[in-house]
Amino acid sequence: MTQKLSIIKIGGNVIENKTELSKFLKLFADFDGFKILVHGGGKLATQLATKLGIESKMVDGRRITDAETLEVITMVYAGLTNKNIVAQLQANKCNAIGLSGADGNAILAHKRPVEEIDYGFAGDVDGVNKKMISKLLKADLTPVFCAMSHDGHGQLLNTNADTIAAEVAIHMSSFYDTTLYYCFEKKGVLKDISDEDSVIAQIDNPSYTKLLSEGIIADGMIPKIDNCFNAIERGVEKVCIGHHSMLDSKNELFTTITI
């Protein structure tokens, strides 16, 4: 029987809130089975960039990553955020190991070609070192990935954390039955953004098209759901979007994405 693996992504609004982050990390540490954590941290990067006098530019939810911005995000994602999360997981008796995509050649990418927009040092994923990651899991280590990949020629690249989570889940699904969880500050995909309890239980391709045309799904939720469909279409068993308390088995209110 194929073993189960959970890939869990935690969003930037939770990372910024110390109390909520610590609640989430406790749930994550107690979560049964093989697991991998992927974290964002875009908001913290924007805050540090502002303090340093560097303007942050986003296009369609993606950061334009020039050389200075790459330095900031490396400090924030692979440094401060990743190491704080790992230390807190260790305090919860979860033997976490923090990784960027360069560590152990975990996530290989290429710099996004310049078309209408030059995203700078933004990476599109080409491959995931599933053998290395599997060895870590079997050694009882829990990988914690930040939103960074590399090109194999010495260049670090910025890759959206939702995409890192989907790509890791897709590649690991040749070894494991994988479930991908997108955890954030809301209870799921909402029918009415002002009503926290209006969670849509299931979204498939036709209902997604309708929700998009009605403007119910917008902003950062669009690339998130695109990543969900990509994952389901490429071998991931199950994809859920929900509150960061979703890892509590008592919590049954969240959104499931199906084809």
Ligand SMILES: Nc1ncnc2c1ncn2[C@@H]1O[C@H](COP(=O)(O)OP(=O)(O)O)[C@@H](O)[C@H]1O
């Ligand atoms: N229908 C919807 N239901 C829930 N959130 C939505 C919806 N439409 C847009 N959003 C927005 O999408 C955001 C989540 O996307 P994003 O900020 O990229 O997530 P993350 O915090 O995981 O990085 C929510 O904070 C919310 O403002």
Ligand SMILES: CC(=O)N[C@@H](CCC(=O)OP(=O)(O)O)C(=O)O
């Ligand atoms: C290319 C790109 O846009 N990368 C993202 C990576 C961080 C991220 O995805 O963080 P959240 O999950 O908290 O949004 C960025 O720099 O904002």
